[in-house]
Amino acid sequence: MLFGTLLNVPELKQKGDRTMKRTNQLNRREFLAGAAAGAAAVSFPYLVPSGALAAQGRGGANERLTMAHIGVGGMGGYHLHDMVKRRDRGEVNIAAVCDADENRLVGAVKTAGKGVQPYRDYRYILERKDIDAVVIATPDHWHAVQMVHAAECGKHIYVEKPACCTIDEGKAMVAAAKKNKVSVQVGSQGRSQPEAYSAHAYIANGMLGTVRKVTCWHYASPVDNNPVPDSDPPAELDWDLWLGPMRWRPYNKRYCHGVFRWIMESGGGQIRDRGAHVMSNAIYFMDADNTGPVTVEATGILPTKGLWDTAIDMKVVYTFKDPDWQLIWNQPGEKIPYFDQEKRKRLGIRDSYGAVYHGDKDKLVVWVGDDQVFTELKAVNYKIPAGGKQVYKSPGHKEDWFQGIKTGKKTIMNIEAAVATANLCNLGNMSLILGRKLRWDPVKQEIIGDEQARRMMGRPQRHPYHL
Amino acid sequence: MSISNLKEMSLAAGAVAVTAGTAGAAKKKAVDELIANIKDKSDKVRADGLLNAGGVGAPAVKPLAKVMDDDDFEVGRAGKRALWKIVRHAGRSRARDERRAVAAELTGLLGDDQPTSVRREVLWMLSEIGQRRSVEAIASLLSNKELREDARMVLQRIPGRQSLAALKDGLKSAPKDFKLNIAQSLRQRGVEVPGLACVKLVPTKKTNVKPVK
DSSP, rough: OSSOOOOOOGGGGGGTTGGGGOSOOOOOOHHHHHHHHOOOOOOOOSOOOHHSSSSTTSSGGGOOOEEEEOOOHHHHHHHHHHHHHHHHTTTTHHHHHHEEBBBHHHHHHHHOOOOOOOEEEHHHHHOOTTTOOEEOOHHHHHHHHHHHHHHHTEEEEEEEOOOOOHHHHHHHHHHHHHHTTTEEEESSSGGGGGHHHHHHHHHHHHTOOSSEEEEEEEOOOOOSSOOOOOOOOOOBBHHHHTTTTTOOOOOOOOSSGGGGGTTTTOOOOOHTTHHHHHHHHHHHHHHOTOOSSSEEEEEEEESSSSSOOOOOOOEEEEETTTTTTEEEEEEEEOOOOOOHHHHHHHOOOOOTEEEEEEESSSEEEEOOOOSEEEEEEHHTTTTOOTSSOOOOOOOHHHHHHHHHHHHHOOOOOHHHHHHHHHHHHHHHHHHHHHOOOEEETTTTTTTEEOHHHHHHTTTOOOOSSSS | OOOOHHHHHHHHHHHHHHHHHHHHHHHHHHHHHHHHHOOOOOHHHHHHHTTTTTHOOGGHHHHHHHHHTOSHHHHHHHHHHHHHHHHHHHTEEETTHHHHHHHHHHTTOOOOOOOHHHHHHHHHHHHHOOOHHHHHHHHHHOOTTTTTTHHHHHHHHOOOOHHHHHHHHHHHHSHHHHHHHHHHHHHHHOOOOTTTTTOOOOOOOOOOOOOOO
């Protein structure tokens, strides 16, 4: 670990009593740890240098965060594999895995090995006092509810993107994180990629001049060319639990798994799936995490057959004020091939989505946006001059989260930024399905003047799966 | 009244009737065209039909509800898409008359003569454009076991005193297994509900999967 390691002091694990909000009452062990860590530990009294308690390169059992995984398919499976490796390196413990699909749960238990408890119902995990943090990788319609519940139970949270499906969900998530003082990292890991740092530094230091327009491109959403009638759910799937907060509908094979992305009520289509990556970087580089557009206008083509109902093609224009600029989501838009085709093939660079930053002096292309971010050599080779604007360099997306847990610092994809990103995606979809331009108040985070759209800012949730 | 006045009045009334009749015929034609287009096998014809659905408005609501119940599930989906298009179009600002007309037609589809699946979808359409005039019909479904949860959520979403009152009345008369649901809605609307605990964090579902030994 780059930073010191947290002491495992039992009284710190109670609900609502997170390390970052403790004030004056250090016990002797904490005091010594603070002294050993030096001046920085005065601000962060729970840090202990990694080597102080255990063999170098491997933390002692007491300092490890104890994790649980909620949702272990797709991205959830990736996170579990990643966390198993971290466990093997002595960084974390894994206490539990959870899924509404018993087949996936069986697989996860095998991956995680001994000492890991399987659950169907994530609320059993939230009850456990020994679990410090959860990784939530369930379908999108669950993200807000599970995140809020986890926060209310005092767990730190890594939740997959998009943060939320509605405006009101986003507000609830921000409020829950703040009230319960938990560290939240949202899975738009593009911000933590090395070349995202390069692009950010290049733009932030004015190398493009004033950027007035950012144009994204992303390939179209798929169409459901194989529609099937509703049917009984498979024996291994708890359909009620899979649906969770969404309104009731009969099971259909075309809802899951993975293809929930093409359901407006859940995945929201490419704009909410990958838009949550590409536009996350856009608002980060443009220093717009804490604001939003004033108007949103979408046009596009919606499916005319099948179960899936998200936009096939789409264009959304977001207009920001003070400073004035536009963000344009184009689906498909005009693809810009990566400049080094040999490297593209060698590294498997997915240049089928990305963004162009148009300044009055120059422009910059940033390809991909999630676990890959690549940019032009002029930015990769750029060195911030003395006196230039420093931008944060992430140690890695999970590492950044761990630091957030241990020190209380805001993560790179904190819940406020993630909600700002998700709001762009959700407003884009709303404008499209309503067939009209929306006016947005970025301070109050409300739609202005459109009663129907205002009602759609929230969505009542099925009992008991509610915020 | 003179004969010439009578003649004038009669001509005028006739002109109105013809105009109304013509307008009525035009609306029927638009509805028939919409239905034919959305059922068409061609993607392009269906897309064009959907694009223009909003403008057809209230006269298409009941015919489209019938299409939603078609034996061919894809035809049913097409009917649903078209009806949602009308609902979203009618919800525009300054389209109060259109919205009221569509909402009135939708409210008329909540009776027992309609299939559950249609009524469920109609409830959610009303959640977006329904007003106080729809509340009574929606509230009557709080006693329908298959639809009560949707009705509850829809009442939660529709602003105003009537929907809130319907939820409060619903709480009084709800069976025990549904009181917590309504309590949730009331809390979302800012009403305290003592005596009915929130159970959102209470786990209930066990797994059959065993840990690795």
